[in-house]
Amino acid sequence: MIRFKSDKEDKPILDYSNLAFIRKLTRKMRDPQTKFDAKEFVNKGEDYLFNYTNKNVGSVDEKRRKFLKSLIFGIAAAAVVGVIPGLKVLVPPTVTVTSGFPKSLLVDSSGNPIKASQIPVNSPFIVIFEYPMTGEPNFLINLGDSSGKPVEIPSTTVEVPQTGKTYTFPGGVGPNKSIVAYSAICQHLGCTPPYIHFFPPQYVGPSQLAAAEPDQLTAAALLAAKQAKVPALIHCDCHGSTYDPYHGGSVLTGPTVRPLPAVVLEWDSSTDYLYAIGAVGVATYPNGNTGVPTNNPNDDLSSSFGSPVGDKTTVQETENPFSS
Template identity: 55%
Template sequence: MGDVNQSRRTFLKSLAIIAGASMVVGLLRGLEVLVPPSVGLTSFPTLQLVDENGNPIKASDVPVNGQKMAMFNYPLSNEPNYLLNLGNDSNQPVEIPATTVTIPATGKTYEFPGGVGPSKSIVAYSAICEHLGCTYPELTFYPPGVKALTFNGPMDKVIHCSCHGSTYDPYRGAAVVTGPTTKPLPTVQLKWDPSTDYLYAVTMIGPTIYGHTDDLSGGSPISGNSTSVTMLSNPALG
C-alpha cells in the first residue's frame, strides 16, 4: 500500500510540474503579443525612395495633391507612410513652411522642418492613425476642393480618418485638427538631393508611431539601402 501511495504522489507531483510548465509557456506566448519584439534597429537608416522596379523616385514626379497616394515603409518593414506633394486649388505645388507642432496629449511641442523638393512642397507622414491605428484606405488625404466630413464640418486639405473622425493638417506638420486623436501623425523627415532630384528618408519626428513605444522596435528592418514607393488610388477622389 505504501508503494502505491508513493507512486500516486509521484504521479500527481509530475502532473503539477507539467501543468506549471504549461502555464509558464502560455504566459510567455501571451507576452509575445503584449510586448513588442526587441529592437529591430539601433538607429534610423537613410533609405532612398525608389519605385517598385527599384528606380529612384524623383521629387518632380511625385503626384501633386494626392491624385495618387504614394506610400512607403519606414523605418521598419511594417510601418507605412504617405509621401505627399502638397498643392493649392490650382494643383500647383506650394511651399510647406517649418512650424511648431503641439501634441495635445502631453502639451509638448516639436519642430516640423517643412517641405522638401524643388518647390519645398513634399512631406511624409505616418499612414497609421494615432487614435486607434486605422490606415489606408480609411486614413487618406483630401485635396483642395474635396471635402471630408469632419467634426468641424466639411474640410479639404486634410488627412482624415473615416474610422472614428480624427483629422490632421498636412500643411502644418500633420497637426491635430479634430479628435478623437490626441497626437499628430509622426513625420518622416526627408532629404532632397537637388543635383539628382532624388528623395531619401532619414529619420522620424514627433510622437511615436501608433502602437509602438519606440519607432525602431516592433518590426523587421528593411533590407538594402532603399524603400519602395507604391502608388495607390486615393479613395477620397472616388
C-alpha cells in the same frame, strides 16, 4: 484588490474577478490553438481584442470593454503588466534595435529612384512607402493650394494634445519645398489606408459629408480645415480623427490626441532624388504610448512591424479612393 499609488491616494485598478478574467485571457493568448495575433491587434486596435476575447474567453459587456480599454491604453496597463507577467502578450513583440535611422532612397517598383519633380501635386491616389520598418506605411504627398500649385511647407512647431509637449517638424522638401511624408497609421487606434488617407482640396467640401466610406468627412473636419486655413487634410474614416498636412501632421480634430509622426525627407537637388533619413514626433502607434515626442531611433525602431528598411524603400501608388 491590486492597487496603485497616485500622488494623493491609493486607487484600485484590478479586483479579483478581473484578475481571474485576465489570467484566463492570457492563457488563451498563449495557447497555440487560440494564439493572439499581435499584427492584427496593431492593425485593428481594440476591435480585434474585443472580438478575440468574446470568442475565446466569454461575452464582453460594456463594463468589460471599459476594463480592457483602460488596461491596454490607460495607466493601468503600465501597472498591471508588471504585476501579471503573462499580460505582456498584449504588447507587440519587438525587433532588434539598430543604431540610428536608415538612410533610404525612395524608388519605384522597378527599383528606379523617385524624382521629386515628377510627383503630382495634390494627387488623390494613396501613395505609400515603408519606413523606418518594413510593414510600416507612410504617406508621400506633394502639397498644393486649391488651384493645384505647389505650396512651400515651412518648419513648424507641433504640439501633442495628449501631453502639451512640442517638437519641430522640419518642413517640406523638393524643388518647391512642398513634399512631405507622414505615418499612414492613425494615432487614435491604428487604422490604416484606405480608411485614413489624404483629401486633396477638390475633395474638402460639403459633398464629402454624404460620401461613402472611406471618403466621408465630418462637419467638424471641414470646420477645422476652414479655421486652420488649409485647403486639404488627412482624415481617418474609422472614428473621425483629422490631421493638418501643412503643419506637421498636427491634430485638427479628435478623438486622436497625437499628431501623425513625420518622416524626415532629404532632397538631392543634383539628382532630384528623395531619401528618408529619420522621423520626428511621438513614436508610431502603438509604440509611443507615453505621448512624449522623440526622434530617438530606439523608440521608432522597436515595433512589431518588421525589420528596419535598408538603403532603399519602394514607393507604391496603391489606389484612388475617390474613383468609385
